[in-house]
Amino acid sequence: MKSKKANMEMEQQIIYPKKKRKIKVFDVILILFFILFSFLILIPLWKVLVDSFDLHTAYGMKLVPKNFGIEGYRNVFTNPTLYRPLIISVVTTIAGTLLGLTLSTLGAYVLIQREMPGRSFFGNMLLFTMIFQGGMIPTYLVINSLGLTNTLWSVILMPGLNVYNLVLMRNFFEGIPHSLFESAEIDGCSPMGIFFKIVLPLSKAALAAIGLMFAVSYWNDYTNYKLYITDSLWYNFQMKLRSIIMGSDLPIPNGGATENTIKNAAIMVAILPFMFIYPFCQKYFVKGVNIGAVKE
Amino acid sequence: MFRQKKDKVPVSTRSLGKRIYYYRGFYLMFLPVLIFALIFYYAPMLGIRLSFYDYKGIKDPVFTGLKNFEKMFSMKGFWAAFKNTLEISIIKLLINTGAAVVISLLLNELIFLRFKKIAQTIIYLPHFMSWVVTASVFTLILSPTQEGLVNAFLTTLGFVEKGNEIYFLGLRNLWRPAYYVINIWKETGWGTIIFMATLSGINPELYEAASIDGADRWQRMKFITIPALMNTIITVLILNLAKVMNLFESVFVLQNHAVVRQSDVLATYIYTQTFNSGALPNYGYTTAVGLVRSLVGCALVLICNHISKRIRGRGIV
Numbered sequence A: 001m002k003s004k005k006a007n008m009e010m011e012q013q014i015i016y017p018k019k020k021r022k023i024k025v026f027d028v029i030l031i032l033f034f035i036l037f038s039f040l041i042l043i044p045l046w047k048v049l050v051d052s053f054d055l056h057t058a059y060g061m062k063l064v065p066k067n068f069g070i071e072g073y074r075n076v077f078t079n080p081t082l083y084r085p086l087i088i089s090v091v092t093t094i095a096g097t098l099l100g101l102t103l104s105t106l107g108a109y110v111l112i113q114r115e116m117p118g119r120s121f122f123g124n125m126l127l128f129t130m131i132f133q134g135g136m137i138p139t140y141l142v143i144n145s146l147g148l149t150n151t152l153w154s155v156i157l158m159p160g161l162n163v164y165n166l167v168l169m170r171n172f173f174e175g176i177p178h179s180l181f182e183s184a185e186i187d188g189c190s191p192m193g194i195f196f197k198i199v200l201p202l203s204k205a206a207l208a209a210i211g212l213m214f215a216v217s218y219w220n221d222y223t224n225y226k227l228y229i230t231d232s233l234w235y236n237f238q239m240k241l242r243s244i245i246m247g248s249d250l251p252i253p254n255g256g257a258t259e260n261t262i263k264n265a266a267i268m269v270a271i272l273p274f275m276f277i278y279p280f281c282q283k284y285f286v287k288g289v290n291i292g293a294v295k296e
Numbered sequence B: 001m002f003r004q005k006k007d008k009v010p011v012s013t014r015s016l017g018k019r020i021y022y023y024r025g026f027y028l029m030f031l032p033v034l035i036f037a038l039i040f041y042y043a044p045m046l047g048i049r050l051s052f053y054d055y056k057g058i059k060d061p062v063f064t065g066l067k068n069f070e071k072m073f074s075m076k077g078f079w080a081a082f083k084n085t086l087e088i089s090i091i092k093l094l095i096n097t098g099a100a101v102v103i104s105l106l107l108n109e110l111i112f113l114r115f116k117k118i119a120q121t122i123i124y125l126p127h128f129m130s131w132v133v134t135a136s137v138f139t140l141i142l143s144p145t146q147e148g149l150v151n152a153f154l155t156t157l158g159f160v161e162k163g164n165e166i167y168f169l170g171l172r173n174l175w176r177p178a179y180y181v182i183n184i185w186k187e188t189g190w191g192t193i194i195f196m197a198t199l200s201g202i203n204p205e206l207y208e209a210a211s212i213d214g215a216d217r218w219q220r221m222k223f224i225t226i227p228a229l230m231n232t233i234i235t236v237l238i239l240n241l242a243k244v245m246n247l248f249e250s251v252f253v254l255q256n257h258a259v260v261r262q263s264d265v266l267a268t269y270i271y272t273q274t275f276n277s278g279a280l281p282n283y284g285y286t287t288a289v290g291l292v293r294s295l296v297g298c299a300l301v302l303i304c305n306h307i308s309k310r311i312r313g314r315g316i317v
Helices: A003-019 A025-052 A071-078 A080-111 A119-131 A137-144 A154-157 A163-174 A178-185 A191-202 A203-221 A223-228 A238-245 A261-295 B016-024 B024-052 B067-074 B075-109 B113-128 B131-141 B150-158 B172-200 B204-212 B217-241 B251-253 B257-263 B267-277 B283-312
Strands: none
Touching: A003 A025, A003 B067, A025 A261, A025 B024, A025 B075, A025 B113, A025 B150, A025 B172, A071 A080, A071 A261, A080 A119, A080 A154, A080 A163, A080 A191, A080 A203, A080 A238, A080 B024, A119 A223, A119 B172, A119 B283, A137 A223, A137 B024, A137 B267, A137 B283, A154 A223, A154 A261, A154 B283, A163 A203, A163 A261, A163 B283, A178 A191, A191 A203, A191 A223, A191 B024, A203 A261, A223 A238, A238 A261, A238 B131, A261 B113, A261 B131, A261 B172, B016 B024, B024 B067, B024 B283, B067 B257, B075 B113, B075 B217, B075 B257, B075 B267, B075 B283, B113 B172, B131 B150, B131 B172, B131 B251, B172 B217, B172 B251, B172 B257, B217 B283
16 A cells, blocks of 8 residues: 555656656756666676677777677577576576575564564564574584585575564565464465465565566575586586686687677676566565665 | 664563464464574684684584784785675766766756656666676677777767777776676666655645745755755665675676785685685685685664664664
8 A cells, every 4th residue: 555655746747847847958858868878878788798799809998889690699509518507507597586586575474473482483583583693614514514516406495484574574575564464374274375365465466576586696606606606517607607707617619709799798698687577576676675675 | 764663562461481382373474484594694603713713624623723814904904805795896886876866856856757757767777687698788788899890989079089999897997997887787777766756755835835936946845845855865875875785796797817915805805815815725825815805794774774773763674
């Protein structure tokens, strides 16, 4: 309800000046500024896009491909040392996002049970991990002693519990009117039933927002792989991309593609999934920031 | 961010035993979360005791008291990393927040809605790129040859001679400015979201009233918009100040051997000392460095929490 009201306010505010203001010099300058600013943001990406389609080696200032070809991408998708990391990225992103959402919704649902004995202990126990951590090396040693290093379990399980996201989810759940739970309970609904039939269907927006946050962080994960995966067999695409760019692991280009073409094509492939879904999901991404920050 | 609803907890009429029985299903639901917290957060905390031991991963740990800390405090590399962590994080935080505020204020003044939406979509974009991708993109366009976009551009303008290109990420006095610029590129747009949300919450009647009173654009910004933003600016600064010690990946992927002194932060120092030192990793020593990092981080969170309670009336944790 609250967000609807905020939206209406926003619309009012945006529509309002339109009627009154005339376009002045300042407005034109502003527009020019934002065109320039957007241009500066886009140019590094544009450059990568252009070079990924260019089979020519000499690059530099050129902003359109000289010798257009898709060989770079063909190399990325047909070279097993390149598409295997891509598959690993996809698998860990899907598995990790599901795990992350499961843990955050379960934890958040338990933390809104006001009368549950031990609730505040559980809450504080989770919050404490945000204040103080064991640190990189002790965590590494724990994962190592569990035998998880050089398996995908380490990179799926380790980031699965994200206390920050769990708290965001809890904040969202707290907005659900308590009377809904009570009436469902009177109708004979079990706690699990309430969770699946009331809480989750009412939280689609939060699930989308937090799910996307998990998906981005799993897809972009580099730190955990760097720490726990030393065998290049289990590299994800970010790790592979890093070693390609550092020049230690360049695949042999074929079909007219140059090393540079492949490097740029690999960067594009690492970006593409989120470039595709981002325009459609922008509001959920934005929502994810806002449930955390401007709540109340 | 988190609010304890202590005042709202209803007084229960049921006995503790009955309540525990009633909530039995919930304990089961919390079990997975509990297991994850214990394994990935609390078990490593037990490992902190290693900072008082000598442990190389082969033989059993040997208790050495404070030797690791003595070694740490006598190491130049440690102090450089400590100083760099604070300097880089805080300057980055100030620059990024400042840029985000300015861009938000300007976005708010845009009168063409369509254009504003497109601009927002574009400037949010780099946030979704991983640091690896960002580093890769900038390594290529800042490359110190005619192949690098920036050097080629500067050559055309006549600032740089051919064969004498600037190695932005490899020069001691240029690494940090380059790092800050890359951060602005990546995070400014995303940082505006929270300010835009605050701006959209300002009552439009305030602007109307001000216009009737004859306030021009600049005066409306100065007396309505900026004061309304102040609270959010302080919140953002406090929340991020608490995370100052977390700096790792962005530095790790952008640094190189030539600029270690200027770029090394505590987390990268711990990583390289453990995994890239060439010798057997001295887990005891790097755990000790990690402990200092965690303690400083913890102190920062508590200080920020205190300030936050003073200023905003509620804490951050």
